[in-house]
Amino acid sequence: MSDLKLLTERLIENKKAEVQVKIKEAEAEKAQLLEESARSLAEEKAKQISLIDSRLARKFEQDKHTLQINKRNELLSEKQKMLKLVFNKAEEQMNQWTDTEFQQFLLSVLKQHKDSESIELILGQYSIDKVSDDWINKVAKEEVNIQLSTETISKKNGFILKKTGIEYNYLFDELVKDIKGQLVSSVSKQLFD
Incomplete structure (x- = not known):
């Protein structure tokens, strides 16, 4: 019986050893799976962080670009307001010309038309x-054959010359509007450079 007991003990020991080997293998496999999972999670985390970083970088660039555009638009708007103010001031100064200043301007314009047979002057x-x-x-009349019209241009300052069916507009608001296109770049340089 002691042999049987010994044999049983050996079988139990062998089984215990097999179980211990299987436990160690299972633990090694578990450790390997945990390590692989941790590595996989770390890679996924790095990938997600990279995606978030690139999204944030794109968003930052978009926001920066938007801010630059808004700043440029505000600056342009302010420049346009200043230019409008300058040209309005020019028209306002013309509107406040003395009789002598107005007459000098009119005479200089008439001298440009002195070859005309007849001119009709319509005042604002x-x-x-x-x-x-x-x-x-x-x-x-020393410069040109001119007749003063009884007609006037309502709510305007300046004058219109009519000769042979053509009207030459010297109304101050129109003069400023016409010259504005030509002068806007030079006035801008003087104001903003």
Whole structure:
């Protein structure tokens, strides 16, 4: 019986040894799986962080670009306001010309048309008091054959010359509007450079 007991003990020991080997193999496999899972998770985490970083970088660039555009638009808007103010001020100063200044301007324009047979002068409503019939007869007629029209241009300052069916517009708001396109770049340089 002791042999049987010994044999049983050996079988039990062998089984225990086999079980211990299997446990060690299972633990090694478990450790390897945990290590692979940890590595896989670390790789996924790095990948996600990289994606988030690239999204954030794109978003940052978009926001930066948007801010630059907004800043440029605000600056352009302010420049346009300043330019408008400058040209409005120019028109305002023309509107405040004295009779003499207005007459000098009119005379310089008439000299450009001195080869004309006849010119009709139509004054703006706000310029009527700046030119008299007496001035037309004494000064302007020396340069050109001119007739002062009884017609006026409502709510305007300046004048229109009519000759042979063509109208030459010297209304101050129109003069400023016309010259604006030509002067805007030089005025901008003077104001903003």
